[in-house]
Amino acid sequence: MTKLTLDNVTVHYEGQPQPAVVDTSLSVASGEFVVLTGRSGCGKTSLLNVAAGLVAPAGGRASVNGLPIAEPGADRAVVFQNDALFPWLTVRDNVAFALRMRGVPEAERRDRSDAVLTQVKLEGYGDRRIWELSGGMRQRVGLARALAAEPDFLLMDEPLGALDALTRERMQTLLLDIWAASGVGVLMVTHGIEEALLLATTVFVMAPGPGRIVKRIEADFGRRYAAGEPVRSIKADAVFVLARAELADAIFEGELA
Amino acid sequence: MTLTTGRELPITGLRPTGEPVAVWIGDADPTQDQSNQLRLRPPVSARTVSFITVAALLLAWSLAAHLQLVSPVFLPSQYAVAAKLVSVAQNGFVDATLLQHLAASLGRVFAALVVALAVGIPVGIAIGVSVVGRGIFDPILEFLRPIPPLAYLPLVIIWFGIGEPSKILVIAIAMIAPIALSAASGVRGVSQERVNAARALGASRAQVIRHVILPSSLPSILTGLRIALGAGWTTLVAAELIAATRGLGFMIQSAAQFLVTDVVIMGIFVIAGVAFVLEFVIRRLEAALVPWAGRD
Ligand SMILES: Nc1ncnc2c1ncn2[C@@H]1O[C@H](COP(=O)(O)OP(=O)(O)OP(=O)(O)O)[C@@H](O)[C@H]1O
Ligand SMILES: [Mg+2]
Numbered sequence: 001m002t003k004l005t006l007d008n009v010t011v012h013y014e015g016q017p018q019p020a021v022v023d024t025s026l027s028v029a030s031g032e033f034v035v036l037t038g039r040s041g042c043g044k045t046s047l048l049n050v051a052a053g054l055v056a057p058a059g060g061r062a063s064v065n066g067l068p069i070a071e072p073g074a075d076r077a078v079v080f081q082n083d084a085l086f087p088w089l090t091v092r093d094n095v096a097f098a099l100r101m102r103g104v105p106e107a108e109r110r111d112r113s114d115a116v117l118t119q120v121k122l123e124g125y126g127d128r129r130i131w132e133l134s135g136g137m138r139q140r141v142g143l144a145r146a147l148a149a150e151p152d153f154l155l156m157d158e159p160l161g162a163l164d165a166l167t168r169e170r171m172q173t174l175l176l177d178i179w180a181a182s183g184v185g186v187l188m189v190t191h192g193i194e195e196a197l198l199l200a201t202t203v204f205v206m207a208p209g210p211g212r213i214v215k216r217i218e219a220d221f222g223r224r225y226a227a228g229e230p231v232r233s234i235k236a237d238a239v240f241v242l243a244r245a246e247l248a249d250a251i252f253e254g255e256l257a
Numbered sequence: 258m259t260l261t262t263g264r265e266l267p268i269t270g271l272r273p274t275g276e277p278v279a280v281w282i283g284d285a286d287p288t289q290d291q292s293n294q295l296r297l298r299p300p301v302s303a304r305t306v307s308f309i310t311v312a313a314l315l316l317a318w319s320l321a322a323h324l325q326l327v328s329p330v331f332l333p334s335q336y337a338v339a340a341k342l343v344s345v346a347q348n349g350f351v352d353a354t355l356l357q358h359l360a361a362s363l364g365r366v367f368a369a370l371v372v373a374l375a376v377g378i379p380v381g382i383a384i385g386v387s388v389v390g391r392g393i394f395d396p397i398l399e400f401l402r403p404i405p406p407l408a409y410l411p412l413v414i415i416w417f418g419i420g421e422p423s424k425i426l427v428i429a430i431a432m433i434a435p436i437a438l439s440a441a442s443g444v445r446g447v448s449q450e451r452v453n454a455a456r457a458l459g460a461s462r463a464q465v466i467r468h469v470i471l472p473s474s475l476p477s478i479l480t481g482l483r484i485a486l487g488a489g490w491t492t493l494v495a496a497e498l499i500a501a502t503r504g505l506g507f508m509i510q511s512a513a514q515f516l517v518t519d520v521v522i523m524g525i526f527v528i529a530g531v532a533f534v535l536e537f538v539i540r541r542l543e544a545a546l547v548p549w550a551g552r553d
Contacts, residue, residue, distance in 0.1 A: 074459030
């Protein structure tokens with residue numbers, strides 16, 4: 001069981017008059033699915049990048065099991081919004097990238113990346129070129145690339161943001177399947193209110209000026225899906241509908257005032 | 258729309274919005290989206306015009322030579338030049354056949370290319386990834402870039418003598434700047450997200466350079482290589498001023514000294530032809546090595 005913790009983290013970009021995020025704390029443990037949501041510019045990406053080790057906090061502490069996060073590492077694989085795949089590599093070599101960096105031999109890389117490709121329902125696409133794929137397929141390659149690193153944590157910045165509504169719903173259940181099967185801890189940023197609720201075990205709502213967490217909502221809809229309940233019936237549940245209204249209120253609170 | 262009348266080719270066109278543009282590219286204008294309805298086509302294609310131009314020039318040359326408007330010493334006929342091509346290919350000129358001259362020149366240009374790539378790519382990457390690298394190499398490259406090869410040729414001879422290394426060095430110096438600058442601009446264009454993705458997948462800084470930055474800048478490096486080969490080929494004649502006994506540049510200069518104008522002209526055409534072939538080869542190389550360029 002591993003735990004990623006942000007303690008009173010402040011992010012202040014050089015040359016900016018005020019910090020992007022102040023005094024913010026959260027934690028993600030294995031098996032948890034933590035979602036960050038909130039209006040544009042409230043510091044979600046900044047916070048995720050601190051967890052990834054891509055941005056150094058100006059104050060506070062980011063750590064994994066008590067050890068400070070000093071740089072990016074394959075224990076915290078990142079999935080980006082615009083997939084950030086490597087077009088000079090085939091689908092399989094993209095997926096095998098982390099293994100190659102570790103010096104895993106070719107044959108083993110191949111077996112393991114093909115297994116992960118099957119997990120994201122892309123079996124048989126290993127030899128394809130990135131530019132031959134649709135947006136949804138590319139995003140699945142991005143996910144497979146992160147999973148193949150066998151991370152403790154999966155950090156995702158609006159991974160489904162660029163997808164059409166139908167593809168997006170299928171990807172949500174795929175994410176839940178993989179999360180439930182692997183037991184990784186997930187920290188994900190999304191603008192989708194339903195998406196946040198459906199996937200999360202905990203939703204943090206952030207607000208700008210300066211960026212901070214203003215609300216925390218616990219949810220178990222993802223666990224219900226993993227236990228076999230269909231998405232349709234979850235979304236129709238009065239509890240879900242109420243929670244969705246509460247979350248929407250929290251996100252837009254203060255905006256109209 | 259005055260553009261569609263077809264009476265003359267527009268020099269300054271008007272976009273459909275009315276804003277004047279220096280160059281009008283009818284097919285690719287983004288404001289012109291209903292392309293099926295209104296396609297702006299010039300009355301003749303540029304290819305046709307080029308063809309007519311070349312044919313006219315050849316005809317003029319032919320007439321001038323045939324009617325002896327110019328003495329054959331200065332302007333030999335095309336047949337004389339073609340015949341020279343065959344005779345130099347078979348019997349040689351100044352102690353070497355055309356193929357041997359060509360091989361000598363190509364050998365120098367390619368040796369210089371290897372040197373220029375070995376120096377230029379690391380320098381370009383250093384400029385692109387590190388402030389210190391940029392501080393060191395930028396002024397040197399900016400100093401070297403505009404100097405014509407004939408200006409540094411004497412210094413190279415003083416320092417390195419008149420042997421083969423000096424010739425290669427002169428060509429390589431002309432090639433380094435375009436390769437290094439293209440590599441640097443390629444590195445600067447690498448998406449930060451890709452670098453971050455690689456770091457978050459466990460790549461060390463050295464691995465990021467080797468596995469992300471280098472392949473990402475490959476399209477740009479190949480463009481630099483194309484410019485560099487052009488520059489190298491241009492410098493060839495200057496380099497072969499140095500005590501050469503073979504090479505296309507040397508052949509032309511020797512021929513000029515004896516006023517063998519047909520060999521001079523033939524040599525010019527061979528140099529142009531080789532440059533054309535090289536350009537074609539590099540385009541094929543680009544298609545093979547960086548098929549993703551422009552699709553991302
Ligand atoms: N590299 C940077 N340099 C300077 N300021 C930055 C940088 N990145 C983000 N910011 C600023 O920090 C604030 C928070 O940005 P951040 O990207 O974390 O927000 P976000 O919640 O992810 O927004 P969005 O939903 O639009 O992605 C914004 O005001 C932004 O302008
Ligand atoms: Mg963001």
